[in-house]
Amino acid sequence: MTQPLPTxxxxxxxxxxxxxxxxxxxxxxxxxxxxxSYGYLRYDGPMLEPxxxxxxxxxxxxxxxxxxxxxxxxxxxxxxxxxxxxxxxxMIAAKSxxxxxxxxxxxxxxxxxxxxxxxxRYREHWQVNVDLFGTESWEAEAEMFEILGDMMFALGAxxxxxxxxxxxxxxxxxxxxxxxxVPDDKALDVFGVIDxxxxxxxxxxxxxxxxxxxxxxxxxxxxxxxxxxxxxxxILTAELLASSxxxxxxxxxxxxxxxxxxxxxxxxDPTVVRGFTYYTSTVFELYDASPENPRxxxxxxxxxxLVGLFGKPRTPGIGFGMGDVTLIDFLHTHGIAPAPRVAPDxxxxxxDEGSRAEVKRIAALLREAGLRTTTPLxxxxxxxxxxxxxxxxxxxxxIAAPAELSRGAVKLKDLVRSDEREVSIAELxxxxxxxxxxxxxxx
RNA sequence: GUGAGUGUAGCUCAGCUGGUAGAGCACCGGACUGUGGAUCCGGUCGUCGAGGGUUCGAACCCCUUCACUCACCCCA
Numbered sequence: 001m002t003q004p005l006p007t008x009x010x011x012x013x014x015x016x017x018x019x020x021x022x023x024x025x026x027x028x029x030x031x032x033x034x035x036x037s038y039g040y041l042r043y044d045g046p047m048l049e050p051x052x053x054x055x056x057x058x059x060x061x062x063x064x065x066x067x068x069x070x071x072x073x074x075x076x077x078x079x080x081x082x083x084x085x086x087x088x089x090x091m092i093a094a095k096s097x098x099x100x101x102x103x104x105x106x107x108x109x110x111x112x113x114x115x116x117x118x119x120x121r122y123r124e125h126w127q128v129n130v131d132l133f134g135t136e137s138w139e140a141e142a143e144m145f146e147i148l149g150d151m152m153f154a155l156g157a158x159x160x161x162x163x164x165x166x167x168x169x170x171x172x173x174x175x176x177x178x179x180x181x182v183p184d185d186k187a188l189d190v191f192g193v194i195d196x197x198x199x200x201x202x203x204x205x206x207x208x209x210x211x212x213x214x215x216x217x218x219x220x221x222x223x224x225x226x227x228x229x230x231x232x233x234x235i236l237t238a239e240l241l242a243s244s245x246x247x248x249x250x251x252x253x254x255x256x257x258x259x260x261x262x263x264x265x266x267x268x269d270p271t272v273v274r275g276f277t278y279y280t281s282t283v284f285e286l287y288d289a290s291p292e293n294p295r296x297x298x299x300x301x302x303x304x305x306l307v308g309l310f311g312k313p314r315t316p317g318i319g320f321g322m323g324d325v326t327l328i329d330f331l332h333t334h335g336i337a338p339a340p341r342v343a344p345d346x347x348x349x350x351x352d353e354g355s356r357a358e359v360k361r362i363a364a365l366l367r368e369a370g371l372r373t374t375t376p377l378x379x380x381x382x383x384x385x386x387x388x389x390x391x392x393x394x395x396x397x398x399i400a401a402p403a404e405l406s407r408g409a410v411k412l413k414d415l416v417r418s419d420e421r422e423v424s425i426a427e428l429x430x431x432x433x434x435x436x437x438x439x440x441x442x443x
Numbered sequence: 444g445u446g447a448g449u450g451u452a453g454c455u456c457a458g459c460u461g462g463u464a465g466a467g468c469a470c471c472g473g474a475c476u477g478u479g480g481a482u483c484c485g486g487u488c489g490u491c492g493a494g495g496g497u498u499c500g501a502a503c504c505c506c507u508u509c510a511c512u513c514a515c516c517c518c519a
Binding site for chain 2: 008111113
Protein backbone atom coordinates (compact mmCIF):
# COMPACT_ATOMS: atom_id res chain seq x y z
CA MET A 1 0.00 0.00 0.00
CA THR A 2 1.44 3.32 -0.98
CA GLN A 3 0.92 6.29 1.29
CA PRO A 4 -1.48 8.82 -0.18
CA LEU A 5 0.15 12.17 -0.91
CA PRO A 6 -0.61 14.84 1.68
CA THR A 7 -2.97 17.60 0.58
CA UNK A 8 -1.61 20.32 2.82
CA UNK A 9 1.08 22.74 1.68
CA UNK A 10 4.53 22.62 3.29
CA UNK A 11 4.75 24.21 6.76
CA UNK A 12 4.31 27.96 6.91
CA UNK A 13 3.02 28.26 3.36
CA UNK A 14 -0.51 28.85 2.19
CA UNK A 15 -2.69 27.70 -0.62
CA UNK A 16 -4.82 30.52 -1.91
CA UNK A 17 -8.18 29.00 -2.72
CA UNK A 18 -10.36 31.15 -4.97
CA UNK A 19 -12.08 32.92 -2.05
CA UNK A 20 -8.80 33.97 -0.44
CA UNK A 21 -7.24 34.79 -3.77
CA UNK A 22 -10.15 37.04 -4.59
CA UNK A 23 -9.67 38.97 -1.35
CA UNK A 24 -5.93 39.27 -1.91
CA UNK A 25 -6.38 40.44 -5.49
CA UNK A 26 -8.98 43.04 -4.59
CA UNK A 27 -6.81 44.42 -1.79
CA UNK A 28 -3.62 44.64 -3.79
CA UNK A 29 -5.20 45.97 -6.93
CA UNK A 30 -6.37 48.93 -4.86
CA UNK A 31 -2.83 49.38 -3.59
CA UNK A 32 -1.30 49.17 -7.06
CA UNK A 33 -3.66 51.91 -8.17
CA UNK A 34 -2.63 54.23 -5.33
CA UNK A 35 1.07 53.57 -5.80
CA UNK A 36 0.87 54.11 -9.53
CA SER A 37 -1.09 57.29 -8.98
CA TYR A 38 2.11 58.63 -7.38
CA GLY A 39 4.01 57.81 -10.57
CA TYR A 40 5.72 54.63 -9.35
CA LEU A 41 6.76 52.02 -11.93
CA ARG A 42 6.47 48.31 -11.38
CA TYR A 43 9.54 46.08 -11.58
CA ASP A 44 10.39 42.54 -10.53
CA GLY A 45 13.53 40.53 -9.96
CA PRO A 46 14.56 36.90 -9.58
CA MET A 47 13.35 34.79 -6.70
CA LEU A 48 16.86 33.43 -6.19
CA GLU A 49 19.82 35.63 -5.33
CA PRO A 50 23.43 34.90 -4.33
CA UNK A 51 23.76 34.73 -0.56
CA UNK A 52 26.38 37.49 -0.61
CA UNK A 53 23.71 39.98 -1.58
CA UNK A 54 22.25 39.66 1.90
CA UNK A 55 25.32 38.75 3.92
CA UNK A 56 26.69 42.28 3.87
CA UNK A 57 23.95 44.54 5.09
CA UNK A 58 20.76 42.67 5.81
CA UNK A 59 19.86 41.28 9.19
CA UNK A 60 22.28 38.81 10.76
CA UNK A 61 19.42 36.72 12.13
CA UNK A 62 17.60 36.53 8.81
CA UNK A 63 20.64 35.56 6.76
CA UNK A 64 22.06 33.07 9.25
CA UNK A 65 18.86 31.35 10.38
CA UNK A 66 15.86 32.37 8.34
CA UNK A 67 16.77 31.83 4.72
CA UNK A 68 16.01 28.99 2.35
CA UNK A 69 19.50 28.19 1.09
CA UNK A 70 20.52 25.90 -1.75
CA UNK A 71 23.44 25.05 -3.96
CA UNK A 72 22.82 25.12 -7.67
CA UNK A 73 24.54 22.78 -10.13
CA UNK A 74 27.24 25.39 -10.67
CA UNK A 75 28.06 25.21 -6.95
CA UNK A 76 26.72 28.70 -6.28
CA UNK A 77 25.10 29.28 -2.90
CA UNK A 78 21.68 30.73 -3.58
CA UNK A 79 19.04 32.09 -1.30
CA UNK A 80 15.30 32.35 -1.90
CA UNK A 81 14.78 36.07 -1.46
CA UNK A 82 13.83 36.93 2.14
CA UNK A 83 13.33 40.60 1.28
CA UNK A 84 13.33 42.79 -1.80
CA UNK A 85 15.47 45.80 -0.91
CA UNK A 86 18.87 44.28 -1.80
CA UNK A 87 17.49 43.18 -5.16
CA UNK A 88 16.11 46.59 -6.04
CA UNK A 89 19.33 48.26 -4.89
CA UNK A 90 21.24 45.88 -7.16
CA MET A 91 18.95 46.71 -10.08
CA ILE A 92 19.27 50.45 -9.47
CA ALA A 93 23.05 50.08 -9.29
CA ALA A 94 23.06 48.11 -12.54
CA LYS A 95 21.37 51.02 -14.31
CA SER A 96 23.38 53.64 -12.45
CA UNK A 97 24.07 56.57 -14.72
CA UNK A 98 21.24 55.93 -17.14
CA UNK A 99 18.29 56.32 -14.80
CA UNK A 100 16.78 59.73 -14.34
CA UNK A 101 16.47 60.52 -10.68
CA UNK A 102 14.50 60.39 -8.57
CA UNK A 103 13.44 56.88 -9.54
CA UNK A 104 10.11 55.70 -8.17
CA UNK A 105 9.72 51.94 -8.28
CA UNK A 106 7.43 49.35 -6.76
CA UNK A 107 7.05 45.58 -6.77
CA UNK A 108 4.99 42.81 -5.23
CA UNK A 109 7.28 39.84 -4.66
CA UNK A 110 6.70 36.71 -2.62
CA UNK A 111 9.36 36.51 0.06
CA UNK A 112 10.52 33.52 2.07
CA UNK A 113 11.77 33.30 5.64
CA UNK A 114 12.44 30.07 7.44
CA UNK A 115 10.76 30.78 10.77
CA UNK A 116 8.03 29.19 12.84
CA UNK A 117 4.58 30.17 11.80
CA UNK A 118 2.56 32.33 14.18
CA UNK A 119 -0.17 34.94 14.01
CA UNK A 120 0.71 37.38 11.26
CA ARG A 121 3.78 35.40 10.20
CA TYR A 122 4.17 32.78 7.53
CA ARG A 123 7.22 31.43 5.76
CA GLU A 124 6.05 32.79 2.44
CA HIS A 125 4.34 36.12 2.19
CA TRP A 126 3.53 38.62 -0.51
CA GLN A 127 4.93 42.03 0.19
CA VAL A 128 4.39 45.26 -1.70
CA ASN A 129 7.63 47.21 -1.84
CA VAL A 130 7.69 50.93 -2.60
CA ASP A 131 11.07 52.60 -3.05
CA LEU A 132 12.30 56.05 -4.00
CA PHE A 133 15.89 56.59 -5.11
CA GLY A 134 18.16 59.53 -5.72
CA THR A 135 17.14 62.18 -3.26
CA GLU A 136 18.35 63.37 0.13
CA SER A 137 15.31 65.56 0.58
CA TRP A 138 13.10 64.96 3.59
CA GLU A 139 10.23 65.30 1.14
CA ALA A 140 11.05 61.69 0.25
CA GLU A 141 10.10 60.71 3.82
CA ALA A 142 6.95 62.78 3.46
CA GLU A 143 6.06 61.03 0.21
CA MET A 144 6.42 57.61 1.86
CA PHE A 145 3.91 58.59 4.54
CA GLU A 146 1.56 60.13 2.01
CA ILE A 147 1.56 56.94 -0.03
CA LEU A 148 1.11 54.81 3.08
CA GLY A 149 -1.79 56.97 4.20
CA ASP A 150 -3.49 56.86 0.83
CA MET A 151 -2.97 53.10 0.61
CA MET A 152 -4.70 52.60 3.94
CA PHE A 153 -7.49 55.02 3.08
CA ALA A 154 -8.03 53.26 -0.25
CA LEU A 155 -8.68 50.06 1.71
CA GLY A 156 -11.29 51.78 3.82
CA ALA A 157 -9.18 52.39 6.95
CA UNK A 158 -9.81 55.50 9.00
CA UNK A 159 -7.03 57.75 10.26
CA UNK A 160 -7.60 56.43 13.81
CA UNK A 161 -7.24 52.80 12.79
CA UNK A 162 -3.47 52.95 12.41
CA UNK A 163 -0.47 55.10 13.20
CA UNK A 164 3.04 55.63 11.90
CA UNK A 165 6.01 55.70 14.26
CA UNK A 166 9.18 57.30 13.00
CA UNK A 167 12.67 57.43 14.33
CA UNK A 168 16.13 58.28 13.07
CA UNK A 169 19.07 56.01 13.71
CA UNK A 170 21.63 58.69 12.93
CA UNK A 171 19.94 61.11 15.30
CA UNK A 172 19.66 58.51 18.05
CA UNK A 173 23.27 57.52 17.54
CA UNK A 174 24.33 61.13 17.98
CA UNK A 175 22.06 61.46 20.98
CA UNK A 176 23.53 58.35 22.59
CA UNK A 177 27.02 59.66 22.01
CA UNK A 178 26.20 63.07 23.45
CA UNK A 179 24.09 61.99 26.40
CA UNK A 180 25.33 58.52 27.37
CA UNK A 181 28.89 58.33 25.97
CA VAL A 182 27.93 55.46 23.64
CA PRO A 183 30.43 55.19 20.77
CA ASP A 184 28.89 54.87 17.29
CA ASP A 185 30.03 51.29 16.79
CA LYS A 186 28.15 50.21 19.92
CA ALA A 187 24.94 52.02 19.01
CA LEU A 188 23.47 49.01 17.17
CA ASP A 189 23.88 46.88 20.30
CA VAL A 190 22.01 49.46 22.32
CA PHE A 191 19.28 49.64 19.65
CA GLY A 192 18.92 45.88 19.97
CA VAL A 193 18.14 46.19 23.67
CA ILE A 194 15.78 49.10 23.07
CA ASP A 195 13.94 47.11 20.41
CA UNK A 196 13.00 44.53 23.04
CA UNK A 197 12.21 47.11 25.71
CA UNK A 198 8.44 46.95 25.34
CA UNK A 199 8.37 43.15 25.72
CA UNK A 200 10.59 42.61 28.77
CA UNK A 201 10.48 43.89 32.34
CA UNK A 202 12.27 47.20 32.94
CA UNK A 203 14.96 45.58 35.13
CA UNK A 204 15.87 43.30 32.23
CA UNK A 205 16.48 46.30 29.95
CA UNK A 206 18.57 48.05 32.61
CA UNK A 207 20.61 44.92 33.23
CA UNK A 208 21.28 44.43 29.49
CA UNK A 209 22.40 48.04 29.08
CA UNK A 210 24.67 47.71 32.10
CA UNK A 211 26.22 44.57 30.61
CA UNK A 212 27.05 46.52 27.46
CA UNK A 213 28.98 48.88 29.72
CA UNK A 214 26.67 51.87 29.70
CA UNK A 215 24.79 53.80 32.33
CA UNK A 216 21.17 52.65 32.03
CA UNK A 217 19.86 55.93 33.41
CA UNK A 218 21.67 57.96 30.81
CA UNK A 219 20.70 55.68 27.92
CA UNK A 220 17.07 55.53 29.00
CA UNK A 221 16.97 59.28 29.38
CA UNK A 222 17.20 59.35 25.59
CA UNK A 223 14.59 56.67 24.89
CA UNK A 224 12.13 56.97 27.75
CA UNK A 225 11.41 60.65 27.56
CA UNK A 226 7.76 61.68 27.65
CA UNK A 227 7.07 63.44 24.40
CA UNK A 228 10.20 63.66 22.24
CA UNK A 229 8.81 66.73 20.52
CA UNK A 230 8.99 68.53 23.85
CA UNK A 231 11.95 66.84 25.50
CA UNK A 232 14.43 66.39 22.65
CA UNK A 233 14.98 70.11 22.09
CA UNK A 234 16.03 70.27 25.76
CA ILE A 235 18.71 67.58 25.54
CA LEU A 236 19.84 67.82 21.88
CA THR A 237 21.20 70.72 19.91
CA ALA A 238 19.09 72.54 17.35
CA GLU A 239 21.63 71.71 14.62
CA LEU A 240 21.36 68.02 15.33
CA LEU A 241 17.57 68.05 15.23
CA ALA A 242 17.53 70.15 12.07
CA SER A 243 19.80 67.62 10.35
CA SER A 244 17.30 64.80 10.91
CA UNK A 245 14.89 64.18 8.05
CA UNK A 246 12.66 62.11 10.31
CA UNK A 247 12.50 64.92 12.82
CA UNK A 248 11.68 67.44 10.13
CA UNK A 249 8.96 65.36 8.57
CA UNK A 250 7.26 64.87 11.92
CA UNK A 251 7.52 68.52 12.89
CA UNK A 252 7.00 70.26 9.55
CA UNK A 253 5.31 68.04 6.99
CA UNK A 254 1.71 68.48 8.11
CA UNK A 255 1.85 72.21 7.37
CA UNK A 256 1.83 71.59 3.67
CA UNK A 257 0.39 68.07 3.40
CA UNK A 258 -2.71 67.49 1.31
CA UNK A 259 -5.83 68.09 3.42
CA UNK A 260 -6.88 64.44 3.30
CA UNK A 261 -3.57 63.40 4.87
CA UNK A 262 -3.37 65.89 7.71
CA UNK A 263 -5.25 63.57 10.06
CA UNK A 264 -2.61 60.86 9.74
CA UNK A 265 -1.15 59.91 13.07
CA UNK A 266 2.60 60.26 12.60
CA UNK A 267 4.69 60.40 15.76
CA UNK A 268 8.37 60.51 16.52
CA ASP A 269 9.19 57.43 18.59
CA PRO A 270 12.85 56.83 19.39
CA THR A 271 12.19 53.18 20.33
CA VAL A 272 11.53 52.26 16.69
CA VAL A 273 14.69 50.42 15.73
CA ARG A 274 14.18 47.79 13.01
CA GLY A 275 16.48 44.92 12.31
CA PHE A 276 18.04 45.65 8.95
CA THR A 277 21.52 47.05 9.34
CA TYR A 278 21.41 48.89 6.01
CA TYR A 279 19.07 51.56 7.32
CA THR A 280 21.17 54.69 7.73
CA SER A 281 18.85 57.23 9.31
CA THR A 282 15.07 57.34 9.03
CA VAL A 283 13.22 54.20 10.13
CA PHE A 284 9.44 53.86 10.39
CA GLU A 285 6.63 51.43 11.01
CA LEU A 286 2.93 51.47 10.36
CA TYR A 287 1.03 49.89 13.23
CA ASP A 288 -2.49 48.66 13.73
CA ALA A 289 -4.07 50.84 16.41
CA SER A 290 -6.32 47.98 17.54
CA PRO A 291 -5.05 46.19 20.65
CA GLU A 292 -6.31 42.94 19.11
CA ASN A 293 -3.69 43.01 16.39
CA PRO A 294 -0.64 44.80 17.74
CA ARG A 295 1.54 44.19 14.70
CA UNK A 296 3.49 46.30 12.35
CA UNK A 297 1.72 46.26 9.01
CA UNK A 298 4.44 48.02 7.07
CA UNK A 299 7.99 48.97 7.82
CA UNK A 300 10.82 50.72 6.11
CA UNK A 301 13.52 53.29 6.22
CA UNK A 302 16.25 55.18 4.50
CA UNK A 303 19.25 53.30 3.13
CA UNK A 304 21.59 55.84 1.65
CA UNK A 305 24.62 53.56 1.29
CA LEU A 306 23.18 50.38 -0.17
CA VAL A 307 23.45 51.15 -3.88
CA GLY A 308 27.05 52.31 -3.35
CA LEU A 309 27.97 48.77 -2.22
CA PHE A 310 27.83 47.69 -5.86
CA GLY A 311 30.76 49.96 -6.71
CA LYS A 312 28.51 52.62 -8.16
CA PRO A 313 28.10 56.25 -7.14
CA ARG A 314 26.26 56.68 -3.86
CA THR A 315 22.52 56.79 -4.51
CA PRO A 316 20.28 57.48 -1.52
CA GLY A 317 17.18 55.34 -1.20
CA ILE A 318 14.12 55.11 0.98
CA GLY A 319 11.30 52.64 0.93
CA PHE A 320 8.98 50.32 2.76
CA GLY A 321 7.40 46.90 2.57
CA MET A 322 3.83 45.96 3.38
CA GLY A 323 2.96 42.30 3.74
CA ASP A 324 -0.28 40.59 2.79
CA VAL A 325 -0.60 38.63 6.03
CA THR A 326 -0.61 41.47 8.52
CA LEU A 327 -2.49 43.74 6.16
CA ILE A 328 -5.35 41.32 5.64
CA ASP A 329 -5.38 40.60 9.40
CA PHE A 330 -5.74 44.35 9.87
CA LEU A 331 -8.66 44.52 7.46
CA HIS A 332 -10.43 41.67 9.22
CA THR A 333 -9.78 43.19 12.65
CA HIS A 334 -11.45 46.41 11.52
CA GLY A 335 -14.21 44.67 9.58
CA ILE A 336 -13.23 46.21 6.25
CA ALA A 337 -11.88 43.21 4.36
CA PRO A 338 -13.47 42.94 0.91
CA ALA A 339 -15.92 40.11 0.38
CA PRO A 340 -14.64 37.35 -1.90
CA ARG A 341 -16.03 37.55 -5.39
CA VAL A 342 -16.17 34.05 -6.77
CA ALA A 343 -19.50 33.92 -8.53
CA PRO A 344 -19.95 34.35 -12.28
CA ASP A 345 -22.34 37.05 -13.41
CA UNK A 346 -24.55 34.77 -15.43
CA UNK A 347 -25.35 31.24 -16.41
CA UNK A 348 -27.22 30.31 -19.57
CA UNK A 349 -29.51 27.32 -19.15
CA UNK A 350 -31.06 25.15 -21.80
CA UNK A 351 -34.29 23.34 -21.22
CA ASP A 352 -33.54 20.64 -23.70
CA GLU A 353 -30.63 19.33 -25.68
CA GLY A 354 -32.01 20.95 -28.82
CA SER A 355 -31.30 24.46 -27.49
CA ARG A 356 -27.60 23.94 -26.80
CA ALA A 357 -26.48 25.75 -29.90
CA GLU A 358 -28.57 28.76 -28.89
CA VAL A 359 -27.09 28.58 -25.40
CA LYS A 360 -23.56 28.74 -26.78
CA ARG A 361 -24.45 31.65 -29.03
CA ILE A 362 -26.05 33.64 -26.20
CA ALA A 363 -23.17 32.89 -23.82
CA ALA A 364 -20.71 34.17 -26.42
CA LEU A 365 -22.67 37.43 -26.70
CA LEU A 366 -22.59 37.92 -22.94
CA ARG A 367 -18.87 37.17 -22.71
CA GLU A 368 -18.19 39.66 -25.44
CA ALA A 369 -19.99 42.23 -23.31
CA GLY A 370 -17.63 41.45 -20.43
CA LEU A 371 -20.03 39.36 -18.39
CA ARG A 372 -18.53 36.31 -16.73
CA THR A 373 -20.79 33.61 -18.07
CA THR A 374 -21.02 29.87 -17.54
CA THR A 375 -23.01 27.22 -19.33
CA PRO A 376 -23.87 23.93 -17.67
CA LEU A 377 -21.90 20.98 -19.00
CA UNK A 378 -24.90 18.73 -18.89
CA UNK A 379 -28.58 19.43 -19.18
CA UNK A 380 -30.30 19.08 -15.84
CA UNK A 381 -33.75 19.67 -14.60
CA UNK A 382 -34.36 23.40 -14.51
CA UNK A 383 -35.02 23.38 -10.78
CA UNK A 384 -31.69 21.70 -10.12
CA UNK A 385 -29.83 24.03 -12.43
CA UNK A 386 -31.32 27.10 -10.76
CA UNK A 387 -30.60 25.73 -7.32
CA UNK A 388 -26.99 25.13 -8.24
CA UNK A 389 -26.57 28.56 -9.82
CA UNK A 390 -28.15 30.24 -6.86
CA UNK A 391 -25.91 28.37 -4.44
CA UNK A 392 -22.86 29.48 -6.39
CA UNK A 393 -24.02 33.07 -6.05
CA UNK A 394 -24.63 33.61 -9.76
CA UNK A 395 -26.61 36.78 -10.28
CA UNK A 396 -28.52 35.98 -13.47
CA UNK A 397 -29.94 32.86 -15.00
CA UNK A 398 -30.74 33.12 -18.68
CA ILE A 399 -33.26 30.48 -19.62
CA ALA A 400 -33.22 29.53 -23.27
CA ALA A 401 -36.42 27.70 -24.07
CA PRO A 402 -38.11 27.06 -27.42
CA ALA A 403 -41.15 29.23 -26.75
CA GLU A 404 -39.13 32.40 -26.09
CA LEU A 405 -36.37 31.57 -28.59
CA SER A 406 -38.97 31.47 -31.35
CA ARG A 407 -39.61 35.16 -30.58
CA GLY A 408 -35.88 35.96 -30.48
CA ALA A 409 -36.02 36.26 -26.72
CA VAL A 410 -35.07 34.49 -23.49
CA LYS A 411 -36.24 34.52 -19.90
CA LEU A 412 -33.89 36.59 -17.73
CA LYS A 413 -34.11 35.61 -14.10
CA ASP A 414 -32.44 37.71 -11.43
CA LEU A 415 -31.50 35.15 -8.79
CA VAL A 416 -30.77 37.76 -6.14
CA ARG A 417 -33.86 39.92 -6.52
CA SER A 418 -35.90 36.92 -7.51
CA ASP A 419 -37.69 38.47 -10.46
CA GLU A 420 -38.01 37.29 -14.01
CA ARG A 421 -38.92 38.81 -17.34
CA GLU A 422 -38.68 38.11 -21.03
CA VAL A 423 -35.85 40.03 -22.74
CA SER A 424 -34.94 40.07 -26.40
CA ILE A 425 -31.55 38.54 -27.07
CA ALA A 426 -30.40 41.77 -28.70
CA GLU A 427 -30.91 43.74 -25.48
CA LEU A 428 -29.89 41.02 -23.06
CA UNK A 429 -26.27 42.01 -22.34
CA UNK A 430 -27.01 45.72 -21.91
CA UNK A 431 -29.90 44.99 -19.61
CA UNK A 432 -27.77 42.75 -17.38
CA UNK A 433 -24.89 45.22 -17.36
CA UNK A 434 -27.19 47.96 -16.07
CA UNK A 435 -28.44 45.78 -13.25
CA UNK A 436 -24.90 44.75 -12.25
CA UNK A 437 -23.66 48.34 -12.24
CA UNK A 438 -26.57 49.34 -10.02
CA UNK A 439 -25.50 46.65 -7.58
CA UNK A 440 -21.90 47.89 -7.54
CA UNK A 441 -22.99 51.37 -6.56
CA UNK A 442 -25.44 50.36 -3.86
CA UNK A 443 -24.34 47.02 -2.42
C1' G B 444 16.02 26.89 17.13
C1' U B 445 13.10 27.34 22.36
C1' G B 446 8.41 26.86 25.25
C1' A B 447 3.10 25.79 25.90
C1' G B 448 -1.53 23.91 23.94
C1' U B 449 -4.46 21.05 20.34
C1' G B 450 -5.26 16.74 16.67
C1' U B 451 -12.39 12.32 16.03
C1' A B 452 -16.53 12.95 8.83
C1' G B 453 -15.55 18.40 4.01
C1' C B 454 -16.76 22.09 8.55
C1' U B 455 -18.10 22.75 13.99
C1' C B 456 -17.91 19.41 17.68
C1' A B 457 -19.90 15.12 21.21
C1' G B 458 -18.00 10.45 22.63
C1' C B 459 -18.76 8.55 30.78
C1' U B 460 -13.74 5.43 35.25
C1' G B 461 -10.81 1.63 28.43
C1' G B 462 -16.06 -2.19 25.88
C1' U B 463 -15.27 -1.76 19.32
C1' A B 464 -17.73 5.86 16.44
C1' G B 465 -22.14 9.77 16.71
C1' A B 466 -24.84 14.77 15.99
C1' G B 467 -25.62 19.31 13.45
C1' C B 468 -24.21 21.75 9.12
C1' A B 469 -22.39 20.76 4.18
C1' C B 470 -22.71 17.40 -0.05
C1' C B 471 -25.76 13.97 -3.39
C1' G B 472 -30.74 12.21 -4.64
C1' G B 473 -36.16 12.37 -4.17
C1' A B 474 -41.06 14.75 -2.99
C1' C B 475 -41.09 18.88 -7.80
C1' U B 476 -40.55 16.50 -16.35
C1' G B 477 -40.59 25.20 -17.55
C1' U B 478 -38.34 27.83 -12.15
C1' G B 479 -33.66 28.19 -6.83
C1' G B 480 -33.53 29.63 -1.46
C1' A B 481 -38.10 26.93 2.96
C1' U B 482 -39.80 22.10 4.58
C1' C B 483 -39.92 16.80 4.66
C1' C B 484 -37.76 11.91 3.32
C1' G B 485 -33.55 9.07 2.00
C1' G B 486 -28.24 8.47 0.96
C1' U B 487 -22.63 9.03 0.72
C1' C B 488 -18.68 10.27 3.97
C1' G B 489 -13.98 8.23 8.99
C1' U B 490 -6.81 4.22 8.23
C1' C B 491 -10.40 8.62 15.67
C1' G B 492 -2.99 12.64 12.68
C1' A B 493 0.93 8.47 12.14
C1' G B 494 3.97 4.45 14.31
C1' G B 495 4.85 1.44 18.45
C1' G B 496 3.57 -0.27 23.55
C1' U B 497 0.16 -1.82 27.79
C1' U B 498 -4.56 -4.70 27.77
C1' C B 499 -9.06 -10.06 26.60
C1' G B 500 -10.24 -5.25 24.42
C1' A B 501 -7.53 1.53 23.05
C1' A B 502 -10.47 7.48 20.02
C1' C B 503 -9.54 7.17 25.51
C1' C B 504 -3.61 5.00 29.17
C1' C B 505 2.12 5.18 27.98
C1' C B 506 6.27 6.27 24.46
C1' U B 507 7.88 8.22 19.83
C1' U B 508 6.79 11.08 15.68
C1' C B 509 4.20 14.45 12.42
C1' A B 510 0.94 18.49 11.73
C1' C B 511 -1.60 22.70 13.45
C1' U B 512 -2.26 26.96 16.98
C1' C B 513 -0.12 30.55 20.25
C1' A B 514 4.20 32.82 22.26
C1' C B 515 9.78 33.66 22.15
C1' C B 516 13.70 34.85 18.46
C1' C B 517 13.29 37.78 14.07
C1' C B 518 10.13 40.53 11.16
C1' A B 519 5.56 42.05 6.78
